[in-house]
Amino acid sequence: MNDRRITAATDRVALSSLRGIVERPDYTDGSAARVTAPLAELLTEPGGARDRQLNLGADVTLIEERDGWAFVQAERDGYVGWMAVGDLGSALPAITHRVSAPATHIYPEPNMKRHELARLSINARLSVDGVEGGFARLAGGGFVPVQAISDGFADDPVEVAESLLGTAYLWGGNSRDGIDCSGLVQAALHGCGIACPGDADLQERAFEPVEQIERGDLLFWPGHVAMACGDGRMVHATAWAMRVIHEDIAQAIARIDAAGYGPFRGARRPARVAITR
Structure with missing residues (x-):
């Protein structure tokens, strides 16, 4: 089907x-x-x-x-x-950079004191055709602070996910303005150049199970996914807290099971399948 x-x-x-x-x-x-x-x-x-x-x-x-x-x-x-x-x-200028900060703004001029034109979130893809006064000039117009962008990918998905701690929970969200569990995982992996489906069940089917949980592994429950931090904690976007939080893995398993939303379905390790810029 x-x-x-x-x-x-x-x-x-x-x-x-x-x-x-x-x-x-x-x-x-x-x-x-x-x-x-x-x-x-x-x-x-x-x-x-x-x-x-x-x-x-x-x-x-x-x-x-x-x-x-x-x-x-x-x-x-x-x-x-x-x-x-x-x-x-329909214009498709070459993508040269991505937003690497949790969020940033587009300005009409290379001046942070000017009223911003728009807010951008992590992993927005940019076509930069020059730099002026510490701002990247976009091919489509506007300027973005160079501190907020990168011409490459990050190395650690957990660090990317943790950069979004405190972000409000939003069903179907994929931005700093609001994100859900699978959106957070996808943002973390895409930020490191790793292919990842969009929803938790698709992510569970895409990756192979592992017995020993390591940093960066994905943890699954029915309809929910989190990312292991490697220190007994996980980072996830959860409607329980309505934001992105850290939580002790063992305590989360017990809490979710007690609430009737379990059982814990195990861990899976994202395959290092690369995406383009």
Whole structure:
């Protein structure tokens, strides 16, 4: 059975690669597009509930447009959904950097005292075409502090996850403004150049189980995922605290089991499958 979250098809049209797999009235090769909004909602249907979010610079395949909405598939994790057409653009300048800080701002000039144009979150992808006065000049306009960006990936997913401690919990969230358990794990791994699906159950299926928990391993419960810190603690975005927190692993297992949300399903180790910038 096809999982709608990663099946590149609407009720009308599917990607050509799905011929013989998914039957639809029409097929398309799709077209390349890129998220131009600081943060875009990826919805279950036009105007519907949030499934996930895409940060600035995310590359997608545009499959169908309908009444101001676009059905897209995210290049990095294959997740599909509907987003506002106005949040997409067709210009695809080379991506040179990513936001490495938890969050930063775009300014109209290389001056931090000017009113910001937009707020960006960790892992937003940028096309930088120059540096002026300690600010990176973006190809699409605006300036971002050089301290907040990197032209490479981080080394430690746990450090990336911990940089988001205190971030508010948000179902389907993928940004510093709000994030959920699988969003946090994906942000941590993507920040280190490691491929990762978008939802906890997809993440559990993607990685191999391990017996001995090590730093960076993923810990799973039904509908929930956390990342082991290597010192008996884990970091996770949890609705229990409504934010990203540290928690003792043994205490979390007991708490979740007592609340009836268990059982603990074990640990899995992310495969070091690289993603592009």
